[in-house]
Amino acid sequence: MVQEMDLLKRFDAYIDSDQKIEAKDWMPDAYRKTLIRQISQHAHSEIIGMLPEGNWITRAPSLQRKAILLAKVQDEAGHGLYLYSAAETLGVNREELLDALHKGKAKYSSIFNYPTLTWADMGAIGWLVDGAAIMNQVPLCKCSYGPYARAMVRVCKEESFHQRQGFQIMLNLCNGTKEQKEMAQDALNRWWWPSLMMFGPNDESSMHSAQSMKWKIKRFSNDELRQRFVDMSVPQAELLGLTIPDEQLKWNEATGHYDFGPIDWSEFEAVVSGNGPCNRERLATRVKAHENGEWVRAAAAAHAAKVAKRKSLKTDAA
Amino acid sequence: MNSENHQLLLRLGDDALILSQRLSEWCGHGPALEEDIALSNIALDLLGQARSFLTLAGAREGLNRTEDDLAYLRSDREFRNALLVELPNGHFGDTIMRQFLFDQFALLRYECLAAQRFDLDVAAISAKALKETKYHAEHSAKWVIRLGDGTDESHEKIQESLNTLWVYTGELFEPDTVTSYCTNNGLISDPDQLKSQWLESINLVLEEATLSLPSSEWMQCGGRNGIHTEHLSYLLAEMQVLQHKYPGAKW
Ligand SMILES: [Fe+2]
Ligand SMILES: [Fe+2]
Numbered sequence: 232m233v234q235e236m237d238l239l240k241r242f243d244a245y246i247d248s249d250q251k252i253e254a255k256d257w258m259p260d261a262y263r264k265t266l267i268r269q270i271s272q273h274a275h276s277e278i279i280g281m282l283p284e285g286n287w288i289t290r291a292p293s294l295q296r297k298a299i300l301l302a303k304v305q306d307e308a309g310h311g312l313y314l315y316s317a318a319e320t321l322g323v324n325r326e327e328l329l330d331a332l333h334k335g336k337a338k339y340s341s342i343f344n345y346p347t348l349t350w351a352d353m354g355a356i357g358w359l360v361d362g363a364a365i366m367n368q369v370p371l372c373k374c375s376y377g378p379y380a381r382a383m384v385r386v387c388k389e390e391s392f393h394q395r396q397g398f399q400i401m402l403n404l405c406n407g408t409k410e411q412k413e414m415a416q417d418a419l420n421r422w423w424w425p426s427l428m429m430f431g432p433n434d435e436s437s438m439h440s441a442q443s444m445k446w447k448i449k450r451f452s453n454d455e456l457r458q459r460f461v462d463m464s465v466p467q468a469e470l471l472g473l474t475i476p477d478e479q480l481k482w483n484e485a486t487g488h489y490d491f492g493p494i495d496w497s498e499f500e501a502v503v504s505g506n507g508p509c510n511r512e513r514l515a516t517r518v519k520a521h522e523n524g525e526w527v528r529a530a531a532a533a534h535a536a537k538v539a540k541r542k543s544l545k546t547d548a549a
Numbered sequence: 550m551n552s553e554n555h556q557l558l559l560r561l562g563d564d565a566l567i568l569s570q571r572l573s574e575w576c577g578h579g580p581a582l583e584e585d586i587a588l589s590n591i592a593l594d595l596l597g598q599a600r601s602f603l604t605l606a607g608a609r610e611g612l613n614r615t616e617d618d619l620a621y622l623r624s625d626r627e628f629r630n631a632l633l634v635e636l637p638n639g640h641f642g643d644t645i646m647r648q649f650l651f652d653q654f655a656l657l658r659y660e661c662l663a664a665q666r667f668d669l670d671v672a673a674i675s676a677k678a679l680k681e682t683k684y685h686a687e688h689s690a691k692w693v694i695r696l697g698d699g700t701d702e703s704h705e706k707i708q709e710s711l712n713t714l715w716v717y718t719g720e721l722f723e724p725d726t727v728t729s730y731c732t733n734n735g736l737i738s739d740p741d742q743l744k745s746q747w748l749e750s751i752n753l754v755l756e757e758a759t760l761s762l763p764s765s766e767w768m769q770c771g772g773r774n775g776i777h778t779e780h781l782s783y784l785l786a787e788m789q790v791l792q793h794k795y796p797g798a799k800w
Contacts (some may be wrong), residue, residue: 281577281585288573292791292800294566294600294618297573298593305589306577312582350791350800400800408798516578524580526706527641530699537698 241513246447249297251377254320262446265439266376267321269448271328274314275339277307279513283347284356292350299396300353306389320378333518342425351404351411351418357397359419359426359464365390366460367430370450399473405471412472419468420476427491428499430457457500461489475499553730554608554668556629556684559619561658561671562602563630565678566620566687567781568651569595570788571638575783580641582694594681601674621792625781632772634779635781635785637709642696642703646710649689653750654721655682668736682701690754697758704759711755712763719768724749727773 238257249406252258252447281304288304291297333335347353368390370382404415430493431437431453443449461480468475479492501507572592579585600616606616613692614622638644652767662668662675696707713789720745731737738746755762771777 265716277584278577286578288576289787290790291572292795292798294596294603294620296800298596298600301573301589301593302575305586305593307583308577308582312586315582353565392649401800407794407800410795411798443694520580523578524584524641526700526702527580527584527696530696530703533699533703536696 238528241528246375246445249447251380252375253377255299255376256445261442262448264323264445265443265448266379267318267323269443270314270318270321270379270382271331272338274318275310275332275337276343277311279339279359281311282513282516283345283509284344284353285355285374288352291353292320295331296400297534298351303357303393306393310386310389311462313385317378317382318539329521333514333521335514338503339498340429341502341507342429343503344510344513345421345425345467348421349414352422354397354400354404354415355418355422357393357421358401358467360429361390361393361397362464363426363429363460366463367396370456371448373447373450374518375499376448388507401471401473404540405473415471416473419473420499423476424498425502427457427460427503428492430454430460432496433494439506463490468547483488499534537546555606555729556727556773558602558606558609559629559670560631562599562606562619562626563684564655565595565602566599566636567628567630568634568648569593569599570784571634571636572644572648574638575592575644578760578791584641589702590723591685591743594685594728598678599672601678605674619791621789624778625777625785626775628772628775628777628785630757630772630781631717631720632778633714633720634669634770635772635778635784636714636717637649640706643710643714645692645696646707646714647690648685649754650714650718651721652682652686652689653747654718655755656686656750657743657746658737661743665737667734668686671736693754693760694746694758697760698754706762707758711760712765715763715765715769716769720770720772723768723773725772725773743796749754 241257242252242256242262245256252262261480266400284300284304284307288297288301315328316527317327319325328337329548332339342363347356365387368383368387372380372387374380374383401415401418404411434440434454437453440449440452444452465479465480466473481490497546502510503509569592571590574715575588576585576592579588598622598753603616603619607619622731631651634649636643636647655749656679659679661676662671665672687790692757693707696703698704722740724740728737730742791798
């Protein structure tokens with residue numbers, strides 16, 4: 232007991248002095264659990280997030296755009312990999328994390344439960360969804376858990392390219408034909424509010440926030456990050472010549488920020504709890520991919536075992 | 550440029566483009582995250598090769614056609630890819646076997662094209678493509694071995710893939726005026742020689758994978774002349790949808 236107290240003291244001192252906690256360091260159970268939950272949710276979001284954009288790779292309207300989109304979605308798979316690896320440093324394995332996802336026990340970002348209906352959605356996702364992800368993720372590069380922080384550094388490097396390619400798609404559409412511009416506006420209309428919801432509940436109703444801030448897993452509150460995102464996006468929308476679908480959006484001279492209208496939290500709750508337009512489909516797609524791959528993974532494992540056995544026979548004989 | 554050269558460029562470009570399109574269908578649906586990444590990587594390389602060859606084909610024909618014009622505004626009857634690359638993905642083993650048979654062919658073709666000095670533009674594109682194809686060929690060969698040697702189920706499945714795809718391999722070595730043009734100008738070895746080299750390399754891998762070469766002699770051809778399987782038209786309908794719906798739009 233005394234020993235545990237000492238360890239906790241040392242852990243707290245580490246956190247207070249902004250030193251990184253590493254995989255082998257002692258950490259409180261709750262800290263470990265919080266990290267596993269957050270990192271695995273994040274990893275799941277990356278791989279579920281491949282689906283809405285993957286939906287348009289085969290239909291990308293030019294070879295250049297196809298190459299960029301394919302590279303982008305491939306990056307997201309890479310992010311999934313880094314993050315599963317970061318989670319594995321905490322004593323879980325990818326297989327069990329995936330199992331929790333497939334059984335509907337683990338969450339992922341709700342934004343990916345919305346459908347991608349037109350090419351402009353590739354623009355809106357890159358611009359807004361990756362934009363919001365950057366807002367959320369840049370502070371994580373400094374989070375207290377070393378392996379997570381380092382994974383996020385790699386992730387963030389690629390995210391800015393994602394946002395740029397999305398904005399470029401929007402810009403091309405807005406400089407294009409009347410139909411293209413309408414497509415862009417329609418995409419903004421559909422993705423704006425779900426993007427604001429990506430920052431999570433308001434601060435007063437956010438369950439995990441306070442403790443995570445104390446542990447320096449989280450560095451800024453949901454509402455702070457959301458405000459930054461709005462402040463960043465409004466001038467970008469102006470540049471595109473698009474209208475953000477919020478009649479209450481207004482510059483506030485006194486605060487130096489944009490005021491914006493209330494978020495429909497009932498929609499957020501519905502999508503988080505499984506009732507969004509694509510929840511069932513996204514999960515079913517992942518489950519099917521995993522099940523269809525079962526025989527392949529089994530074959531790879533069997534082959535690896537045979538190779539190892541042949542090798543050991545050889546060394547025995549030698 | 551003469552029409553044989555144009556045909557050669559279309560064959561190279563279309564093989565890469567159509568196979569890339571097929572592989573990109575896997576994105577997000579692979580048997581493991583690592584394979585999602587690997588297959589997308591290969592698709593990206595192939596797409597890059599396709600863009601280079603189609604751009605060159607467009608520039609040389611003098612009709613002001615871009616890579617996109619050639620990719621998006623031709624009908625299936627105008628595509629010159631081999632039938633093998635347009636076949637549906639099937640299961641992972643089908644995709645891997647298709648890739649393996651093609652990679653081993655592409656490797657030999659690019660080795661010739663990268664070494665010749667008759668067409669320097671093609672040599673430059675091929676030199677880069679050769680490096681990429683070496684990696685692709687290693688990836689697909691490793692998987693053929695894993696699946697062939699792995700479990701009874703995987704062995705049976707991948708043998709079946711080989712049996713089904715086999716009839717589409719003859720077309721890769723079918724002699725015609727374009728292959729004569731290539732042989733006569735030192736661009737690519739003659740098809741018979743290429744075929745025996747190809748057989749030699751695939752046999753090495755198939756042996757390690759404990760798979761057996763199908764005995765069927767009959768081969769399905771047509772792609773090089775624009776007579777495709779029923780699958781290509783659907784693939785193109787999907788790929789070209791926005792270009793058809795919004796003619797002339799820039800993206
Ligand atoms: Fe990502
Ligand atoms: Fe991203």
